[in-house]
Amino acid sequence: MAAVTTPGERRGHSLVRWTVLVAVGLYLLLPLLAMLEFSTRGPDSGRTLDAWKAMGTDSELLGAITVSLELALLSVAGVLVLLVPTMTWVHLRVPRLRRLIEAVCLLPLTIPAIVLVVGLAPIYAWINYLFGNSALTLTFVYIVLVLPYAHRAIDAGLASVDIVTLAEAARSLGSSWTRVLLRIVVPNIRGAITSASVICVALVLGEFTISSLLNFDTLQVVINLLGKRDAAVSVAVSFAALVFAFVLLLVLAGASRRHRESAPQDAVKGSVP
Amino acid sequence: MAAVTTPGERRGHSLVRWTVLVAVGLYLLLPLLAMLEFSTRGPDSGRTLDAWKAMGTDSELLGAITVSLELALLSVAGVLVLLVPTMTWVHLRVPRLRRLIEAVCLLPLTIPAIVLVVGLAPIYAWINYLFGNSALTLTFVYIVLVLPYAHRAIDAGLASVDIVTLAEAARSLGSSWTRVLLRIVVPNIRGAITSASVICVALVLGEFTISSLLNFDTLQVVINLLGKRDAAVSVAVSFAALVFAFVLLLVLAGASRRHRESAPQDAVKGSVP
Amino acid sequence: MTSQTSNARKADGRRADESSGEESGEKSGRSGAQVRLVDLRRSYGPVRALDGLSLDVGPGEFVALLGPSGCGKTTALRALAGLDTLDSGQILVGDRDITHVGANRRDMGMVFQAYSLFPNMTARDNVAYGLQLRRVGSQERRRRAGDLLDLVGLSSHAAHYPHQLSGGQQQRVALARALAVEPQVLLLDEPLSALDAKVRSQLRDEIRRIQIDVGTTTLFVTHDQQEALGVADRVGVIRSGRLEQVGPPAELYDRPRTPFVAEFVGLTNRLHGTAQSGTAEVLGVGVPLLEGSTGSGAVTVFVRPESVQVTPDGKGNGRVLTASFLGSQSTVRVRLDDDTTVLAQVSSAELAHLPPGTQVRVTVAAAPALATRAVR
């Protein structure tokens, strides 16, 4: 590194930087481009938007989209109600349990979907008996699947503000624990809660294996079925779902970028005010 | 909170704590217990270990285990070579690209497996043409799938030590950038590298959808096939794979717990030494 | 000391009258409570954070708890606030035993080390939070929050969020928030330690002024002896969970009872000497010994830098190592011929004649000092 960067060096840096970026980008974008190409393939190697137009008219597809969105909302609600109070409590009162909670929440990461399904089958026999054979019962599995990601997000949120001191300050001002949770903790980890929700929605909308093996018609299952009938429509729907998920990701990035204004320095004055 | 905890209050706290723990534990352990129960089901509702014994003798299964382990090792090597130098460089030299790298690495999280496969099919036509139709070509997809987790782990590692200052110190002592990477950065994020590797191995061993749809005989695919022939053996293998993954998780937890000895306080002395 | 304190509170009444007429009735009604800590004990595994700590704090008194980190001073404060539990002991505020009362019903105001403002609320809402919990009406809340921000000199920042305030401003708001609920006791847990030196000394004096104004009994925990000496009516030096010595700042400084206090409060030189019948001979000077000193034999004498005299002398008994200009006063560090190092305070005018390397003669003033049996 020279202290004064010469134009040549600057060009060198940019080159390395852009090479890396383009390589990584291509690695990830190639599948997407292939999808776009495939879904607009017309007869006689022309281009057509038929597959995209078919999306809005297939009632089976629309039903699956509804089910998947409902599942997404239920899973978000479930995982937040399960994690936020538990993790806050552990963070504030029994910090030595944090590792345990983390390990438990990471477990689903290492359990392959197929294992879950084999183990879950008998449980789902009961669940279907109790709640009826609704696809929404998938919520229970999805909450488990989402745990690792939601835990990460909320844990990062709790770590980013000094929640222990804030809670102690609120307590010494006369606040009950419930008020501490609702008035102090939740508003200050709003970004983390948004992240957890977005990841949860993205995962639920993208999940295929479990719903397929348990025979529920969620979005990805129907896309797969469609794919056997009309591959182009299936790919178009996948592409749309992907773009939707990408938009959610951008929302997440935006949410975590808030509160970036810089604090003023202490006025440095030797004089007595 | 009372300043002196009365026995009654202590009991109250434990109760809440244990209820939460047991509830979460059950929620996650029930599938496992169901698996264990199923895999040891004998004829006439007795117990048998036949399924477990069958595991060691099935050559198809052993072949799949070998392939999956090879895939795991290749993926670990690939993802580390891709991420460690890139992320270190971004961290040290172009920190404003950190967000971009993070977004790119998180992308695979939101891309459902089925979408990847649809998009990857044409690419795999070339890859198979170039490298032959080996299951090991799955490495390329797995690296993409592992990116989000590996990125998280390495990012946390880079954040946990002040890598910028360490690199500057090494530079000012006369170290080249290569030496900074190998002698300073890598040894100090060893824990993070271990985490990334372990998660990578766990994910590769558990992956089913993609290898199944691309028709490669990896561990989970064979387990599934076995399941159709002999469900008990399939569940036993799944259970074994799960325990293996769990052991890996413990290794991870152990690795991140190192370096916990506390630093001594500065001796507080008013006297002139 | 008590007379000074009550003087201070009288002055307060007057000041309050001058500054905000309508508040004054309220303020003078708000007199501090007596606080008694009785034989507090608390162990964390094998570590005794509190080992029988007892302390009485008079109504309206400002007491600083001073000690190195890990000595138990913060544990004591947190136990008083109800944020840490005790193994045994008793805490009395006024006539009320609050040992078993929850932190949210103790009626104490606490200022933390840093970053304790609620980031999602403006300065005004932070200050008003405690009042809201006490179901004070929104008009009244707003008015009182405004008054308190005025008291800490931040009325123009009421609508700012914590991240828009500097560290010093944040701590002022935290102080206003703690005082807003008119607590019986004000607890300050190293409130200045995250601030720059100049802001620190300014805010220290301001905290003292405000405490004199409102008259709340105050406990102030710090590891910085300058801070403790400069602000408190009395200072308690804590070591390993026990009170080592407690008294007015000047008493601690001039008449330390143990080597630990001598070294922890102010700067001190350890010099070799020989004691006999209440006097020690140090560098050829007879130094009267304080109560608690070892009375005879080879001793280590604890001598303040301002009691060490250094004059250039080609045949002296030492050589200047470093000379530090510090403004109105300066210091030199001298290595004596017997290899001990001595820190001496000199006037900045003398400093010019004492560059590093100068041969000097070092003597001490006959000010009373503490002595202990020599170790070597």
Added chain:
Amino acid sequence: MTSQTSNARKADGRRADESSGEESGEKSGRSGAQVRLVDLRRSYGPVRALDGLSLDVGPGEFVALLGPSGCGKTTALRALAGLDTLDSGQILVGDRDITHVGANRRDMGMVFQAYSLFPNMTARDNVAYGLQLRRVGSQERRRRAGDLLDLVGLSSHAAHYPHQLSGGQQQRVALARALAVEPQVLLLDEPLSALDAKVRSQLRDEIRRIQIDVGTTTLFVTHDQQEALGVADRVGVIRSGRLEQVGPPAELYDRPRTPFVAEFVGLTNRLHGTAQSGTAEVLGVGVPLLEGSTGSGAVTVFVRPESVQVTPDGKGNGRVLTASFLGSQSTVRVRLDDDTTVLAQVSSAELAHLPPGTQVRVTVAAAPALATRAVR
């Protein structure tokens, strides 16, 4: 000042002879290099971190760069080390232009604010790292690392890892590591700011002693004026990327050229006065004005606390707000009848007669002071 510096280095030669005989030849060979910063400029977007900074540092001189955070002092140091880039300007060390040389070939030793030791190496390996890069043999490396740990008083901690060392010890090792490569220039970037007050002042004097020993040209960046004054041959006050004033500590303190320097270096009161022909009348006293002052009309005069005299007087012109015992000296803060607040330094003996609320008479000494046109 130069004479003092060369004295210091002569003293060094002597000291080195005494302490480690066989090293001495090497050490005296290692004389500091001259450093010249010429018109350094650097902008970050609209912010000018360096705005034409120029500074000459003599061989073996110890210069402190002092300024508030964000003033550009750290940018200057990092540019000198090659860790930050410049928009324009020139850096010369000795006769060599190093403006375009990489950080790893600049031959400088740098000590960072904190946590810069390699966590995966012992103290000895940290110190030896730079020697290893220079292909020094392992026997020789070990010996020299040992010598340097000895110099900073940590030879018994050679096998400790950084996390087993206290903050002060870590900074000593960092200093040894920086000196191990026998750099032409030693750069210290706020090396004491993460330490406790007492450790800070001890280590400050030790850094100075070692610098005198080894004679390396040294630049020391700090925002703490006590630190800068106490340790350096010359202090440069930086403001908004430019040098505001540079000179020996006593000169900056006694003859500040701008209000910024007067207020940033040492504590200062702003008092109202009326100037006429080189003298300002402040509180009834005629104060001679320093060069650069406004010579006539209503002025603000910058008066040091030690130049303010406070005596109890029932008919005085002020009232004591707070009184702070600070050990050998104390301070009182007084509110004057015209509502300005004044900080005065008093002896600790006087303090007993000046409790808060006391009516006092405040006057000033006739020491030369700076004055600027009054703002209000």
